[in-house]
Amino acid sequence: MSPLARVAPLDRILLPVHRWVWNDFDRRVRKLLAFAEVESDGGRDILRAAEVTPDALLRRLYLEHAIDELHHGDLFRQRGAALLRTRSTRLRTLFNGTPLPGGHGLDDLSIQDEPDHRLLAFLHVAEKAAAGRFTIYRDLVDDDPQTRAIFEEILRDEVFHMNYTYTQLARVMPRSYRWQVWRARASRLWKRYLRVAAGIASVVGNAVLTIMYFILLPPFAWMARRAERREPVGWTPISRTRDDSPTGQY
Amino acid sequence: MKVLGISAHYHDSAAALLVDGVPVCAVQEERLSRHKNDAAFPAAAIEWCLNHAALEPADLDAVVFYERSMLKFERILTCALRAFPRSWRSFPNAMKNSLGEKVWARGIISSHLGVPRDKILFTQHHESHAAAAFLTAPTRRAAILTADGVGEWATLTVGHGERRRDGRTDITLLREIRFPHSLGMLYSTFTAYLGFAVNEDEYKVMGLAAYGRPTLTGQVGKLIRRTPDGAFALVPEYFEYQTTASRSYSSRFVELFGPPRNPYDPIDLETADGRRFADCAASVQRVLEDTLVDIARALHQETGLSDLCFGGGVALNGVANARILAESGFERLFVPPAPGDAGCAVGAALYADRIYLGNPDRDVPDHPFWGPEVDAKELARAAREDDQDVIELEDAAMIERVADELAADRVIGWMDGATEFGPRALGHRSILAAPHSHEMRDRLNRDIKYREEFRPFAPVVPIEAADTYFELPPGGARLARFMSGVFPVRPEWRARLAAITHIDGSARLQALEREMAPRLHALLEAYGRRSGIPVLLNTSFNLSGEPIVTRALEGYSTFRRCGIDVLVAGPTLVSKRATVRARPLKEDVAWWSGSLAGSGGV
Numbered sequence: 001m002s003p004l005a006r007v008a009p010l011d012r013i014l015l016p017v018h019r020w021v022w023n024d025f026d027r028r029v030r031k032l033l034a035f036a037e038v039e040s041d042g043g044r045d046i047l048r049a050a051e052v053t054p055d056a057l058l059r060r061l062y063l064e065h066a067i068d069e070l071h072h073g074d075l076f077r078q079r080g081a082a083l084l085r086t087r088s089t090r091l092r093t094l095f096n097g098t099p100l101p102g103g104h105g106l107d108d109l110s111i112q113d114e115p116d117h118r119l120l121a122f123l124h125v126a127e128k129a130a131a132g133r134f135t136i137y138r139d140l141v142d143d144d145p146q147t148r149a150i151f152e153e154i155l156r157d158e159v160f161h162m163n164y165t166y167t168q169l170a171r172v173m174p175r176s177y178r179w180q181v182w183r184a185r186a187s188r189l190w191k192r193y194l195r196v197a198a199g200i201a202s203v204v205g206n207a208v209l210t211i212m213y214f215i216l217l218p219p220f221a222w223m224a225r226r227a228e229r230r231e232p233v234g235w236t237p238i239s240r241t242r243d244d245s246p247t248g249q250y
Numbered sequence: 251m252k253v254l255g256i257s258a259h260y261h262d263s264a265a266a267l268l269v270d271g272v273p274v275c276a277v278q279e280e281r282l283s284r285h286k287n288d289a290a291f292p293a294a295a296i297e298w299c300l301n302h303a304a305l306e307p308a309d310l311d312a313v314v315f316y317e318r319s320m321l322k323f324e325r326i327l328t329c330a331l332r333a334f335p336r337s338w339r340s341f342p343n344a345m346k347n348s349l350g351e352k353v354w355a356r357g358i359i360s361s362h363l364g365v366p367r368d369k370i371l372f373t374q375h376h377e378s379h380a381a382a383a384f385l386t387a388p389t390r391r392a393a394i395l396t397a398d399g400v401g402e403w404a405t406l407t408v409g410h411g412e413r414r415r416d417g418r419t420d421i422t423l424l425r426e427i428r429f430p431h432s433l434g435m436l437y438s439t440f441t442a443y444l445g446f447a448v449n450e451d452e453y454k455v456m457g458l459a460a461y462g463r464p465t466l467t468g469q470v471g472k473l474i475r476r477t478p479d480g481a482f483a484l485v486p487e488y489f490e491y492q493t494t495a496s497r498s499y500s501s502r503f504v505e506l507f508g509p510p511r512n513p514y515d516p517i518d519l520e521t522a523d524g525r526r527f528a529d530c531a532a533s534v535q536r537v538l539e540d541t542l543v544d545i546a547r548a549l550h551q552e553t554g555l556s557d558l559c560f561g562g563g564v565a566l567n568g569v570a571n572a573r574i575l576a577e578s579g580f581e582r583l584f585v586p587p588a589p590g591d592a593g594c595a596v597g598a599a600l601y602a603d604r605i606y607l608g609n610p611d612r613d614v615p616d617h618p619f620w621g622p623e624v625d626a627k628e629l630a631r632a633a634r635e636d637d638q639d640v641i642e643l644e645d646a647a648m649i650e651r652v653a654d655e656l657a658a659d660r661v662i663g664w665m666d667g668a669t670e671f672g673p674r675a676l677g678h679r680s681i682l683a684a685p686h687s688h689e690m691r692d693r694l695n696r697d698i699k700y701r702e703e704f705r706p707f708a709p710v711v712p713i714e715a716a717d718t719y720f721e722l723p724p725g726g727a728r729l730a731r732f733m734s735g736v737f738p739v740r741p742e743w744r745a746r747l748a749a750i751t752h753i754d755g756s757a758r759l760q761a762l763e764r765e766m767a768p769r770l771h772a773l774l775e776a777y778g779r780r781s782g783i784p785v786l787l788n789t790s791f792n793l794s795g796e797p798i799v800t801r802a803l804e805g806y807s808t809f810r811r812c813g814i815d816v817l818v819a820g821p822t823l824v825s826k827r828a829t830v831r832a833r834p835l836k837e838d839v840a841w842w843s844g845s846l847a848g849s850g851g852v
């Protein structure tokens with residue numbers, strides 16, 4: 001197996017897009033900070049795998065792997081932050097978060113419920129893809145030796161991750177490891193398709209809701225604002241007669 | 251009678267189980283799923299609770315959800331309408347977010363658990379907070395104050411409760427302050443402005459406040475005005491959380507306070523900006539305290555009661571709690587170990603049990619340890635497989651050994667019994683260390699917690715000795731039972747308690763009663779015999795961004811990733827061996843790769 005990561009054909013086609021992303025300062029910073037989150041999240045997932053696997057060797061490997069990924073997260077975060085400090089950017093507006101709660105996204109897989117061979121196959125495919133991507137990115141940030149050095153360092157680890165997951169897969173599933181890798185690849189594609197489909201559905205949903213917003217809501221909005229003006233500020237007494245039905249959601 | 255309480259969907263989900271009116275277990279979903287602040291439906295927490303009590307869902311007499319989900323949806327929709335047309339961007343996501351799952355609480359619960367729909371009950375969010383605060387406290391009559399970001403509409407309520415001699419329970423909430431007027435949201439808005447994670451890092455604002463001076467209270471006063479009836483109202487022009495789901499402060503807010511902090515920049519108090527941020531924190535902290543003290547004082551005068559039970563996320567603010575205790579006129583202040591939304595799982599179950607179902611009053615055990623037990627054998631097995639140094643010791647020998655390690659400046663990962671319910675590590679999942687030096691504080695920040703250095707560590711001290719080292723007002727030891735108050739370290743001890751003394755001379759201490767955690771209490775005494783000071787630094791057993799550890803193996807994987815020297819679970823003690831390191835393992839595995847390459851890999 002070649003220690004060098006291979007670039008996927010799709011990524012080769014998308015090279016101009018990657019270049020467009022990495023050439024812009026804001027987008028570069030945003031990418032680095034996004035990678036930081038992805039790597040840290042991945043690290044925590046693999047940590048989880050280390051905590052639940054019954055296989056002692058895998059536990060040690062997962063643990064090292066998780067430490068690497070968490071370290072990658074830190075490297076990306078520090079670099080993103082350092083770049084951010086060199087210039088004031090439009091990104092500042094992104095930091096105005098809200099205390100109102102959000103929701104959960106699509107999770108890739110639930111570590112607890114996956115047997116080791118499935119996880120190893122999944123990790124192998126994911127690491128291979130990541131290594132391919134990082135090879136491209138490393139070459140695209142030639143103007144920025146420090147960021148390039150980070151990609152170099154991370155790439156070395158990713159190649160190790162890619163290799164050990166494969167060899168361990170071969171150990172735990174000596175007869176069917178190739179098939180496992182193909183299955184993981186197929187399921188990755190399927191998940192990617194689902195994500196795209198969910199993304200499209202979300203865009204369509206947003207469009208429909210936005211149209212409804214402007215068509216249906218104005219009269220109610222007018223009433224809501226009138227009611228708001230009449231609402232007293234300060235204490236509101238809690239009436240004993242308020243609907244206290246134990247089974248009511250209202 | 252078996253009642254399951256559930257808190258879910260917004261922040262920090264949890265489940266709790268009552269059997270015959272007494273909690274038997276409770277756990278936050280994040281402690282099992284290992285996703286920090288997991289807000290998903292707490293399927294794992296529910297499953298664990300039922301397994302723990304050997305129950306099937308069909309055995310449950312009631313399942314109680316901690317808020318009225320439709321009422322909450324009404325608030326979200328109303329706010330979107332009021333903000334028309336500015337809310338057009340956030341409207342689609344707000345609707346999808348609510349309509350996807352959150353509104354259908356009854357359906358989700360019944361489909362997850364298969365219980366009939368008429369067994370599913372709902373309390374109001376602040377009723378859950380009130381019950382969690384009042385019914386877990388060792389008091390029979392008390393005033394009740396709840397304050398958080400927002401529940402359905404209420405953001406702050408006052409009332410009173412009584413556990414009557416005839417066994418009946420009364421909880422009466424008299425008045426509420428309604429969204430968007432919210433102390434929790436005010437504080438969270440500053441949390442966002444100061445570059446911290448909202449709904450999570452509010453305590454960092456409190457920590458930062460000690461470095462600043464409240465010079466900006468005038469400006470904060472422009473954001474929040476007091477109403478003639480003794481309540482308060484936020485001035486909407488300075489906020490955006492009421493109109494959009496993605497921002498909390500407006501451009502007028504920025505005009506008033508200057509540019510917000512970039513969260514990736516460290517806070518440098520040597521710079522003007524760093525001092526400005528500290529002053530902002532100090533000022534909003536001061537305004538929060540003043541407002542709470544005024545409301546609590548009025549409540550004291552109105553009810554004439556001597557006890558106050560305080561619940562809701564705002565009750566995590568230990569500095570404010572100490573001021574309420576000192577200035578409001580109440581003699582005792584009870585804050586539960588989980589005053590936030592997770593604690594509502596217990597609160598909702600208790601409320602339904604006593605008020606809806608009319609079950610007789612029962613005392614609730616006065617401790618925070620309601621989660622899964624640690625399995626020491628699991629640790630011993632894993633550590634031996636990894637060639638770590640493992641020894642097993644009897645209780646007394648273990649205490650002496652750990653005290654020796656602490657005295658030699660080693661950092662201990664300490665797991666004992668059932669996990670804490672709530673955000674504080676109170677002695678069952680703690681990282682312990684000597685509290686004496688700045689070096690130890692810095693080492694913990696750098697090598698173990700990987701976190702900002704302006705945050706103080708907390709001490710734990712036997713309750714008998716608390717007064718020697720800390721200036722506790724009357725009622726202070728009670729507040730310190732679950733680390734809910736910040737109090738001054740006695741000046742003569744500050745130099746020898748440098749790792750736990752904050753810049754303003756204060757500490758958020760835990761005053762430990764022997765019965766609550768006997769092994770930790772014994773350890774404090776043993777350490778006191780060595781150092782002369784029976785105080786330890788006690789910080790939660792997790793790395794930054796991760797939930798507190800639950801199982802032994804989570805403790806172990808944390809131990810392996812950071813500078814903890816010794817790991818203890820029950821009778822098992824693991825010492826870190828320097829030689830077990832990453833590279834040899836990688837080389838080891840390279841052999842595998844090589845052998846496989848010969849057979850033709852990918």
Ligand SMILES: [Fe+2]
Nearest residue numbers: 039069072158
């Ligand atoms: Fe990585």
Ligand SMILES: [Fe+2]
Nearest residue numbers: 127157158161
């Ligand atoms: Fe990797």
Ligand SMILES: [Fe+2]
Nearest residue numbers: 398400563591
């Ligand atoms: Fe709440």
